[in-house]
Amino acid sequence: MVTAPVKPDRVQDLRDLLATMNSAPGVVDPMNALVPFGRFENIHVARFVVADDQTLSDRTAFPGVQASERIPLIFLADCDGPGDEMLARIAAEAGNGLRQIFAHCDDFDARADLLAWMRARQTPPTAIYVNWIGRTVRQVREEAALHEALRTALAGMSERNAQQLHGKLRAATANGPRLTPVEPRTLGQWIAFILGIAGLLILGLILLIPTLVIAPFFLIALRRAETTDPVIRKRVNAAYTRAIAIDEDRDITNPFSAIGSLKPGWFRLAITVVALRAVGLSAIFLYNRGRLARVSTIHFARWVLLDGNRRVFFASNYDGSLESYMDDFINKVAFGLNLVFSNGIAYPPTDFLVNRGAWREQMFKHFLHRRQVKTDVWYKAYPGLTNADLARNARIREGLERDGMSDEEIRRWLAEI
Amino acid sequence: MPGTFTPDDAADTQALLKTGFDDLYCCYLLLRIADAGRARAWLRSQMSGVTRFNEVGGGKQLTHGRQMAFTAAGLRALRIADDLVEQFAPEFAVGLADDPSRSRRLGDTGINDPTNWAWGNGAREPHVLLAVFDESEQIRSIAETLAKEARAAGFWEPQILDSGDMGDREPFGFVDGASQPTIDWKNERTPGSDADMAFHNLIATGEFLLGYPNEYGLYTDRPLLAASAPGAASLPAAEDEPAMRDLGRNGSYLVFRQLRQDVRGFWRWLQRAAGSDPAAVELSEAMVGRHIDGEPFAALGQADIPGIRSKPGMARNDFTYAGDRLGQTCPIGAHIRRANPRTGDYPTGRTGLIKKLLTLFGLTGTAEDDRVASTRFHRILRRGREYGRWLDRHDAVKPDAPDPQSGLHFLCLNANPARQFEFVQGAWMASAKFAGMSNEQDPLLGNRAPFPGMQPTDRFTRPTADGPCLVSSSLPQFVTVVGGAYFFLPGMRALDWLLADR
Numbered sequence: 001m002v003t004a005p006v007k008p009d010r011v012q013d014l015r016d017l018l019a020t021m022n023s024a025p026g027v028v029d030p031m032n033a034l035v036p037f038g039r040f041e042n043i044h045v046a047r048f049v050v051a052d053d054q055t056l057s058d059r060t061a062f063p064g065v066q067a068s069e070r071i072p073l074i075f076l077a078d079c080d081g082p083g084d085e086m087l088a089r090i091a092a093e094a095g096n097g098l099r100q101i102f103a104h105c106d107d108f109d110a111r112a113d114l115l116a117w118m119r120a121r122q123t124p125p126t127a128i129y130v131n132w133i134g135r136t137v138r139q140v141r142e143e144a145a146l147h148e149a150l151r152t153a154l155a156g157m158s159e160r161n162a163q164q165l166h167g168k169l170r171a172a173t174a175n176g177p178r179l180t181p182v183e184p185r186t187l188g189q190w191i192a193f194i195l196g197i198a199g200l201l202i203l204g205l206i207l208l209i210p211t212l213v214i215a216p217f218f219l220i221a222l223r224r225a226e227t228t229d230p231v232i233r234k235r236v237n238a239a240y241t242r243a244i245a246i247d248e249d250r251d252i253t254n255p256f257s258a259i260g261s262l263k264p265g266w267f268r269l270a271i272t273v274v275a276l277r278a279v280g281l282s283a284i285f286l287y288n289r290g291r292l293a294r295v296s297t298i299h300f301a302r303w304v305l306l307d308g309n310r311r312v313f314f315a316s317n318y319d320g321s322l323e324s325y326m327d328d329f330i331n332k333v334a335f336g337l338n339l340v341f342s343n344g345i346a347y348p349p350t351d352f353l354v355n356r357g358a359w360r361e362q363m364f365k366h367f368l369h370r371r372q373v374k375t376d377v378w379y380k381a382y383p384g385l386t387n388a389d390l391a392r393n394a395r396i397r398e399g400l401e402r403d404g405m406s407d408e409e410i411r412r413w414l415a416e417i
Numbered sequence: 418m419p420g421t422f423t424p425d426d427a428a429d430t431q432a433l434l435k436t437g438f439d440d441l442y443c444c445y446l447l448l449r450i451a452d453a454g455r456a457r458a459w460l461r462s463q464m465s466g467v468t469r470f471n472e473v474g475g476g477k478q479l480t481h482g483r484q485m486a487f488t489a490a491g492l493r494a495l496r497i498a499d500d501l502v503e504q505f506a507p508e509f510a511v512g513l514a515d516d517p518s519r520s521r522r523l524g525d526t527g528i529n530d531p532t533n534w535a536w537g538n539g540a541r542e543p544h545v546l547l548a549v550f551d552e553s554e555q556i557r558s559i560a561e562t563l564a565k566e567a568r569a570a571g572f573w574e575p576q577i578l579d580s581g582d583m584g585d586r587e588p589f590g591f592v593d594g595a596s597q598p599t600i601d602w603k604n605e606r607t608p609g610s611d612a613d614m615a616f617h618n619l620i621a622t623g624e625f626l627l628g629y630p631n632e633y634g635l636y637t638d639r640p641l642l643a644a645s646a647p648g649a650a651s652l653p654a655a656e657d658e659p660a661m662r663d664l665g666r667n668g669s670y671l672v673f674r675q676l677r678q679d680v681r682g683f684w685r686w687l688q689r690a691a692g693s694d695p696a697a698v699e700l701s702e703a704m705v706g707r708h709i710d711g712e713p714f715a716a717l718g719q720a721d722i723p724g725i726r727s728k729p730g731m732a733r734n735d736f737t738y739a740g741d742r743l744g745q746t747c748p749i750g751a752h753i754r755r756a757n758p759r760t761g762d763y764p765t766g767r768t769g770l771i772k773k774l775l776t777l778f779g780l781t782g783t784a785e786d787d788r789v790a791s792t793r794f795h796r797i798l799r800r801g802r803e804y805g806r807w808l809d810r811h812d813a814v815k816p817d818a819p820d821p822q823s824g825l826h827f828l829c830l831n832a833n834p835a836r837q838f839e840f841v842q843g844a845w846m847a848s849a850k851f852a853g854m855s856n857e858q859d860p861l862l863g864n865r866a867p868f869p870g871m872q873p874t875d876r877f878t879r880p881t882a883d884g885p886c887l888v889s890s891s892l893p894q895f896v897t898v899v900g901g902a903y904f905f906l907p908g909m910r911a912l913d914w915l916l917a918d919r
Contacts, residue, residue, distance in 0.1 A: 154885055162884055238507040245518035251869050252850050296784035321522055323835055324844045327790050361633045383869035388853030414884035
């Protein structure tokens with residue numbers, strides 16, 4: 001993710017330029033002239049956001065917090081392979097377009113080294129979530145094509161014997177579509193994974209006693225903060241939400257971009273960082289196969305601290321409408337949202353960090369709507385496909401390749417095609 | 418007791434919350450205000466005829482009835498201040514037809530687009546809905562007399578929507594209206610308790626009436642007035658903010674959509690796709706999710722659901738899909754399974770604390786079991802009526818069958834249209850991705866518009882025990898939206914306030 005302040009008098013120009021990348025509101029032209037995302041076969045999702053924070057006025061409830069911030073341009077992509085390699089490639093192959101875009105930002109020199117300029121403005125995430133770690137764009141596309149081919153083949157078969165159907169479907173798709181073998185974790189990756197878990201357990205043991213000692217003081221400080229933090233009840237401006245919604249529900253997946261201020265002071269910052277690190281670790285070690293706790297609709301998400309840790313930028317890609325996304329948030333993972341977001345100004349009051357908060361449904365929705373910002377450009381490599389589709393297609397491929405399935409297993413497999 | 422629906426409230430609530438006036442004939446009058454002052458006076462003169470909640474039931478036989486509701490445009494035409502109108506639900510304040518993003522979510526695109534509607538859009542957006550009920554078959558002339566009066570009293574030429582009487586059937590021939598939520602009038606239940614881990618049918622009053630706690634135990638946003646505001650003293654106090662007066666209390670949002678049903682196209686397609694009349698009926702029943710006589714599929718078994726068991730007349734509603742996860746009894750995409758998936762807060766149903774925590778943290782079960790949201794946040798109270806002529810399915814397939822011009826005046830009540838009606842219509846009915854499926858929308862209501870990447874949405878699949886699903890393809894569009902609006906059905910004291918001269 002690259003972040004750079006937009007020159008104040010160039011914000012609208014930049015928005016107009018970014019809009020030329022779209023073929024319709026909310027629909028990017030994958031081969032647009034500026035940054036043709038479609039040419040990079042390893043990008044899952046990408047976006048440009050001119051993050052014009054509507055909630056800076058909420059800061060007046062907290063004396064001493066600086067009143068204004070610059071509007072950043074955020075360029076963000078989730079891809080297969082190392083991010084820095086991707087950045088170098090995109091700088092090389094879409095340099096002209098990126099130069100036109102970044103020329104609207106501070107300190108940009110079109111003659112200078114673009115890659116070095118972007119690297120200097122890389123903002124590391126505090127937490128990243130990936131729905132299925134290791135699933136590549138190529139795999140997604142190949143498995144979708146396989147599903148279609150199997151569906152067509154099956155529709156033309158009158159055979160009802162499970163084993164024979166499995167064999168016939170294998171034969172029917174033997175010459176395509178092409179399936180690149182899924183690379184299993186390398187030995188090195190396994191070792192790193194296991195060492196990671198071991199390291200976490202050891203760290204947990206070491207920190208256990210200090211944590212227990214600190215806990216009572218922490219709880220007292222927390223309850224004091226929770227009961228005395230100013231409560232801000234502001235309703236969203238309907239016209240603002242409506243303007244953002246113009247870009248939404250064009251695909252079954254939607255982008256969500258939001259920016260908001262943290263409550264001032266080291267205490268809230270510390271909770272935020274610890275909570276986000278915990279989310280990030282759980283995403284790697286626990287929630288790496290299709291679900292973040294109970295929520296299965298998120299493809300990619302990230303949380304990034306900006307502006308000397310005064311603000312948090314949150315970006316996600318989710319299946320369904322914003323109303324159903326918020327429904328998932330509130331009814332399935334309110335505890336997690338409270339943990340992470342309750343340190344933000346104007347979040348509905350929580351009890352002990354995890355209770356209430358998002359359960360205050362409408363106050364929470366106003367909070368989210370007000371912090372949401374327009375995603376100026378958004379690309380997804382596999383339009384029309386949900387996480388449910390990707391997971392099912394992967395199961396179908398796995399079943400096709402597996403030997404020795406029982407009749408019942410094959411029947412379950414056939415039902416998914 | 419806060420949250421309780423008292424006898425005072427029953428006198429303050431319009432009867433539609435309790436009854437669909439099913440024993441009476443019905444016409445809907447759609448009115449547009451030309452002269453606010455005179456129109457207000459006429460509406461006030463109609464107020465005494467508005468049937469209240471406490472005037473129905475208990476053996477009382479109604480001979481006639483009226484209900485009165487307003488669109489946001491109507492409130493503005495009555496000179497209600499904009500900042501007050503904005504305090505209603507945003508979707509009501511904007512309107513059903515006036516936001517292309519909403520239309521996209523609801524499937525109101527293509528031929529369903531509001532620009533094609535017979536009413537509800539632009540200059541054809543009604544201001545006032547006057548629902549007229551009467552025991553007399555001459556309902557049309559009663560409505561016409563009223564329309565004539567209104568025309569002379571500050572309104573433009575009113576539009577009259579007739580209803581038909583098909584008994585308990587809808588135009589395709591299915592027995593309709595079996596499933597309704599039971600409202601927790603006495604506020605006996607605590608929403609969010611362990612009992613809610615499984616599906617139940619007893620729903621908080623605040624999901625249907627403003628001014629009462631909803632399924633989150635909270636009061637839905639609505640217009641509140643300072644007690645010192647003109648006329649506000651006559652309004653009830655807001656339970657959650659006692660210093661304020663509640664303009665919303667005992668009011669509800671009334672969603673009205675006119676759905677034209679292509680009865681001939683429906684049965685002709687079924688006949689072609691299935692080959693014979695019995696097979697056509699079987700396929701249609703799979704699409705609906707019930708037998709044509711309204712009985713649920715027997716293999717679903719009884720479920721002993723709170724809010725349904727012990728309620729007379731609700732035996733047809735006593736089932737869930739917990740034992741039919743794969744949809745081999747009732748297809749996952751069947752109409753009634755989408756409209757009311759009968760899910761609880763947890764896919765496991767009611768369990769102990771350990772299992773609950775494991776589920777909460779996503780450490781047990783699979784994502785596939787947990788794709789559908791908890792139903793209790795997405796209920797609506799249906800009050801619709803069919804219109805047009807009855808056409809039997811045997812006649813519908815004949816080549817010379819006349820067009821019966823029939824359909825459904827779909828009406829439903831809810832307190833938060835975005836979370837209730839729009840969620841059900843958008844995420845469950847219109848979506849081609851309901852419950853992790855792909856390529857199919859609601860088999861009855863879908864508009865069949867292809868998806869990005871030209872993915873079809875016009876299929877219907879029936880899972881079977883022997884493996885491959887039975888797939889029906891190229892379903893035509895059977896139902897077209899031809900009109901609609903969001904109305905506010907106020908409580909009587911609020912109605913009085915809204916119609917006061919100022």
